[in-house]
Amino acid sequence: MLGDQVFYTISEQIVQQIKNDIFNGKLQPGESLREVPMAKKYNVSRGPVRDALKVLSKEGFLIAKPNVGVTVAPPPSDEVVKEIIVLRRQLERFALYNTLDNYTAEDIDTLKQIMSKMREACVQNDNRAFVTMDLNFHKEIVKKHDDRHLLGIWNELVFRMMFNYNRLTHLMDSCEEHENILRAIESKNIELAIELLEKNIQ
Amino acid sequence: MLGDQVFYTISEQIVQQIKNDIFNGKLQPGESLREVPMAKKYNVSRGPVRDALKVLSKEGFLIAKPNVGVTVAPPPSDEVVKEIIVLRRQLERFALYNTLDNYTAEDIDTLKQIMSKMREACVQNDNRAFVTMDLNFHKEIVKKHDDRHLLGIWNELVFRMMFNYNRLTHLMDSCEEHENILRAIESKNIELAIELLEKNIQ
DNA sequence: AGCAATAAAATTGTTGACAATTTACAATAA
């Protein structure tokens, strides 16, 4: 899930590692994360571990309590996941609605590149890569809006969906859905693009 | 904006201080925040300053760049604020809808206490206190839902509204609106409560 | 056996120092 950056601080890499451990069940809800043993495990000082835990707490993956420590957060309930989906639809609709007129060939190209990787993930039956590209596709739509706060909020929504990372199912027809969205975006058909976009978010 | 806790770490207090500085214009969008001078200013070591800057970055108040530092984020555009309001309405509606049946006398009491403080703020013409209570009122509604992820998302929305903290206007009729919401909650009139709640969010 | 008090161990919060990276400025070449 690391992105455009080329180099990553130790702390950032630890964030990613812990996320992966949560996603693949190595870290269970309620489990305590201790700075000292983790620093030992990763063979670094407590500083970057501490930074990582702070970040993950704000992203909702961990629950921090001052002077006590952090525990792994439980995943959102199905009920709340459904609501997140509603919120995502609203947010992405807004983003697309306000930016579609400004899509450049470059933007389309970016989406095409993501589509290409998504297709490959379909072919390879690589669920993880597929979900990553799926989210990247949607992220590009949100990023197109120049107010970065929108992306900040979107991230907060998507982080919380990602607890169920391994349950996000790989649907071959979802590939085609994204193609259709891309086509609608390319032809600047706002109604269709939004309709297809919303349908896709689930 | 500090809440239920009794004691606060140095880092948490610095978070609050920086937020206040952003709210009252002492820190302007684009301005760099340097760990070393800030540590000097607050007469602490860099550690808690660093922690605070990390937290504020994830909350959207600051923009962090690895190895470079952090700058104050620009406020959200009016357009995005409007969207945040839409998202808030959706989220708070969801929260209230799913919890109204479970409201206890204690819950009502909590809301009444907040209302009481809000009334006082109205009387004293204290805009800051009023806005704080306004948000606390809404926060209680979201907190009533036992999945804390909902509150996490709500916080993310509200943090970004708070850039315009000093522009959030004090409306005497808003006091009454909250009273009406409270009354509808108390009598478990879901339709009315939700209608009034949504009307109030702006 | 259960509970309370105390002590010891573990852990978090903070500090100051060193390493790595970026920024600012000066000198040199085109």
Place this chain on the structure above:
DNA sequence: TTATTGTAAATTGTCAACAATTTTATTGCT
């Protein structure tokens, strides 16, 4: 004059140690 290179200063990232707080273990009493 402008662009490039080199150096110094500033800053961030990380480290190890100490202080403060919490958790766990032990002891004593009922």
